[in-house]
Amino acid sequence: MEILPSVPPDLLRYNLQCEKRICIIGAGAGGLAALKVISESTYFKSGKWSVIAYETREKVGGIWLPSPPVVDDYNAPVTALYDSLTTNVPHPIMAYTSYSFPPETPLFPSAHVVQTYLESYAAYFNLMPLIKFDTAVLDARWESTQWMVTLSDGAHFAYDHLIVTNGHYHLPRIPELPGLADWMKRGRASHSAWYRKPDFLGDKILVVGGGPSGEGIAAEMCTVSPVVIHAVTVPGTTKNDPENLIWRGRLIKLKANGQALFDDGTTEDNIDYCILATGFRMHFPFLEGASMIINNIPPDFPPLLPGKLFNSTYHVFPLAKRLFPLQSPYPISSIAFMGLLIKVVPLPLMEAQAYAIVRAFSDPSSLDPIAETVDIITHSDKIKRAGASTPLAVAKAWIRFDGQDQWDYRNAMYQFAQGMGSGTPLIKVTEWEKELYGLKADLRSGWEDLEKSGDSIEWLRDVGKNGVQDWVELMYRVVDYARTPKDSLGKL
Numbered sequence: 001m002e003i004l005p006s007v008p009p010d011l012l013r014y015n016l017q018c019e020k021r022i023c024i025i026g027a028g029a030g031g032l033a034a035l036k037v038i039s040e041s042t043y044f045k046s047g048k049w050s051v052i053a054y055e056t057r058e059k060v061g062g063i064w065l066p067s068p069p070v071v072d073d074y075n076a077p078v079t080a081l082y083d084s085l086t087t088n089v090p091h092p093i094m095a096y097t098s099y100s101f102p103p104e105t106p107l108f109p110s111a112h113v114v115q116t117y118l119e120s121y122a123a124y125f126n127l128m129p130l131i132k133f134d135t136a137v138l139d140a141r142w143e144s145t146q147w148m149v150t151l152s153d154g155a156h157f158a159y160d161h162l163i164v165t166n167g168h169y170h171l172p173r174i175p176e177l178p179g180l181a182d183w184m185k186r187g188r189a190s191h192s193a194w195y196r197k198p199d200f201l202g203d204k205i206l207v208v209g210g211g212p213s214g215e216g217i218a219a220e221m222c223t224v225s226p227v228v229i230h231a232v233t234v235p236g237t238t239k240n241d242p243e244n245l246i247w248r249g250r251l252i253k254l255k256a257n258g259q260a261l262f263d264d265g266t267t268e269d270n271i272d273y274c275i276l277a278t279g280f281r282m283h284f285p286f287l288e289g290a291s292m293i294i295n296n297i298p299p300d301f302p303p304l305l306p307g308k309l310f311n312s313t314y315h316v317f318p319l320a321k322r323l324f325p326l327q328s329p330y331p332i333s334s335i336a337f338m339g340l341l342i343k344v345v346p347l348p349l350m351e352a353q354a355y356a357i358v359r360a361f362s363d364p365s366s367l368d369p370i371a372e373t374v375d376i377i378t379h380s381d382k383i384k385r386a387g388a389s390t391p392l393a394v395a396k397a398w399i400r401f402d403g404q405d406q407w408d409y410r411n412a413m414y415q416f417a418q419g420m421g422s423g424t425p426l427i428k429v430t431e432w433e434k435e436l437y438g439l440k441a442d443l444r445s446g447w448e449d450l451e452k453s454g455d456s457i458e459w460l461r462d463v464g465k466n467g468v469q470d471w472v473e474l475m476y477r478v479v480d481y482a483r484t485p486k487d488s489l490g491k492l
Contacts, residue, residue: 017047018047018048018049018050019048019049020043020048020049020050020160020161020361021049021050021051021157021158021159021160021161022038022049022050022051022052022159022160022161022162022163022361023051023052023053023054023137023140023147023149023157023159023161023162023163024051024052024053024054024162024163024165025053025054025137025140025162025163025164025165025166025286026053026054026055026056026062026164026165026166026167027053027054027055027060027061027062027122027131027133027165028060028061028062028063028064028118028165028167029061029062029064029118029339029346029347029350030062030165030167030338030339030346030350031053031055031060031062031163031165031338032060032118032121032122032127033096033338033347033350033351033353033354034051034053034163034165034338034350034354034357035051035053035122035125035127035130035131036096036098036121036125036127036351036354037351037354037355037357037358038051038354038357038358039051039125039126039127039130040125041358041423042423043358043362049361051130052130052131052132053130053131053132053165054131054132054135054136054137054151055131055132055133055134055135056078056134056135056136056152057078057133057134058133058134059119059133060118060119060122060127060128060131061115061118061119062079062167063079063080063081063167063169063170064079064081064111064114064115064118065079065081065115066079066081066083066111066112066115067079067081068196069193069194069195069196074170074171074283074285076170076171076172076193077193077194078170079169079170080169080170080172080192080193080213080280081111082192082195082196082197082213082216082217083196083197084110084197084216084220085110085111085213085216086108086109086110086111087108087109087114088108088212088440088444089108089345089437089440090107090108090436090440090443090447090471090475091105091107091108091109091114091117092107092468092471092472092475093345093433093436093437093440094345094346094347094348095117095347095348096121096347096348096351097348097351097352097427098351099120099121099124099125100464100467100468100471101113101117101464102117102464103462103463103464103465103470104460104461104462104463104464105460105464106447106451106456106460107443107447107474107475107478108443108444108447135151135152135153136151136152137149137150137151137152137286138150138151138152138286139286139289139290140162140286140287140292141287141289141290141292142290142292142329142330142334146158146159146160147159147160147161147162147330147334147335149162160334161333161334161335161336161361162334162335162336163335163336163338163357164284164287164335164336164337164338165338165339165350166283166284167339168280168281168282168283168339168340169280170193170280170283171280171281171282171283172191172192172193172276172278172280172281173191173278173279173280173281173313174191174276174278175208175251175276175278177251177252177253177254178252178253178254179253179254179255179256180254180274182254182256183254183274188272188273188274189254189273189274189275189276190274190275190276191275191276191277191278192209192213192214192217192275192276192277192278193280195217195275197220198217198220198221198223198224199224200224200225201221201225201272201273202225202271202272202273203225203226203227203270203272204225204226204227204228204229204268204270204271204272205221205225205227205228205229205271205272205273205274205275206228206229206231206251206260206268206271206273206274206275207221207228207229207230207231207274207275207277208231208251208274208275208276208277208278209231209232209276209277209278209279210230210232210233210234211277211279213277214230214232214277215230217275217277218230218245219242219245221275222242222244222245223242225244226244227244227246228242228244228245228246229246229248229260229268229271230245230246230247230248231248231249231250231251231260231262232247232248232249232250233249233250234249235247235248235249235264240445240448246268248260248262248264248266248268249262249263249264249266250262250263250264251263254271254274257269258270258271258272259271260274281313282311282312282313282314282315282316282340283311283313284311284316292309292329292330293309293310293311293316294308294309294310294311295310295311295313296310296311296312297310297312297391297392297395298310298312298317298318298391298395299391300391301377301380302377302380305318305326305327305373305376306318306327307327307328308327308328308329309325309327309329312392312395314392314395314396314398314399315340315395315396315398315399316337316340317395317398318373318376319337319340320332320367320369320372320375320376321356321360321367321372321412321413321416322340322341322353322399322409323336323337323338323353323356323357323360324336324360324367324372325337326369326372326373326376331364332364332367332369333360333361333364333367336353336357336360338350338353338354338357339353340399341399341400341401341406341409342399342400342401343400343401343402343406344401344406344409345406345433345437348410349406349409349410349413352409352410352413352414352417352427353413355413355414355417355424356413356414356416356417358417358424359416359417359418359419359424363419366416366419379398380394383397383398404434407429407433407434410429411428411429414426414427414428432472432475436472436475436476436479439475439479442478442479442482442483443475443478443479443482445482446478446479446481446482446483447478449481449482450478450481459474459477459478460474
């Protein structure tokens with residue numbers, strides 16, 4: 001095995017002598033959670049396991065680490081982070097279970113605050129010595145009994161386990177729409193991955209996509225453009241809509257003369273520019289070389305799972321516990337995919353997943369392929385009963401959690417991790433997390449009003465110094481504030 005010159009000597013000794021060598025791909029929020037949980041395990045502390053994370057960029061943080069929109073080897077910016085981005089979940093709910101944001105942090109912090117938080121998390125749990133920066137994993141393939149990993153510096157290493165945490169907000173998803181390719185070729189349209197701040201792009205701008213980024217970018221573009229059209233699947237309005245914002249239905253066609261057509265039969269003429277906030281494609285190029293994953297929509301099932309691992313770009317299938325590939329070319333417990341779920345609170349969920357991964361790596365027999373297959377078929381039936389009639393529709397709905405799902409999943413991961421005397425803390429989702437997550441729209445509205453009125457600083461004074469209960473009390477106060485009539489200045 002080759003030697004990594006920048007890795008501490010004690011880690012090298014573990015690499016050579018330990019029972020399990022673990023490779024983590026990516027040091028964003030998911031990779032950091034995996035590093036923290038593994039490095040605190042008895043397996044790592046006793047020297048039986050070693051772990052290292054390879055990070056393509058120069059710091060931890062993943063998508064939260066800012067960068068100009070300069071394309072990488074995959075013709076996409078290394079991050080889709082735009083300048084004014086804030087969290088869309090209050091940080092007391094968003095934070096890792098094991099590590100809170102600092103006292104007096106605004107409820108919906110900006111991206112640079114989140115980046116600082118992740119750097120602080122890595123420093124507090126002494127994770128930095130376990131990360132090799134400016135190093136990409138180019139290829140990973142299962143050979144006989146191990147994963148053979150090729151790095152961008154030319155090194156080759158053998159690992160017993162891989163944890164994939166390379167994120168899924170990197171490769172832009174460009175919809176197949178009549179006329180769009182011509183608009184992009186002529187420089188009249190771009191994906192939101194290239195967006196950083198509201199520049200004047202014309203008198204009439206079209207923003208496509210109803211997610212948080214689409215909403216934020218549409219609102220920002222209203223500050224520099226006379227008219228902004230926001231095309232979403234289900235159009236609506238909010239109380240804070242700018243006067244120059246127009247909602248339209250799903251975009252179905254762009255014409256060369258600047259006209260846009262929507263599925264509700266309406267049209268808009270003289271569109272100067274189109275910004276596509278249309279999401280991202282799941283992308284695992286390091287697994288493609290030896291066909292460790294197949295880039296295609298999996299075949300329909302039941303009665304049988306396909307036997308191989310598929311990336312539909314919407315989901316990875318089939319995964320036991322949303323983590324471990326149920327296929328035959330390599331052991332189920334030899335690799336885990338973290339953080340692929342959407343419509344969830346990601347950081348505490350990934351921390352729970354990390355504990356489940358430690359359990360599966362330490363005890364592969366804890367994964368029951370038959371029971372996991374039944375769970376996958378049950379989930380498929382649920383999606384189909386909700387209206388998904390094609391394999392593509394099933395793929396699009398597969399990783400979306402609704403209602404109670406994410407809380408049940410987090411609790412289940414901790415429950416699973418309890419086995420084999422692992423020492424895993426039995427953490428359960430609190431009732432206040434569930435309730436306040438459901439009130440996040442009120443929280444956001446109330447907090448924006450407090451910031452506009454200048455009262456947010458006083459509301460934050462000393463909050464968090466006595467622990468998480470301070471934050472819980474503040475959030476309920478903000479909900480009450482949001483629901484109380486106020487004057488035009490946001491005053492009660």
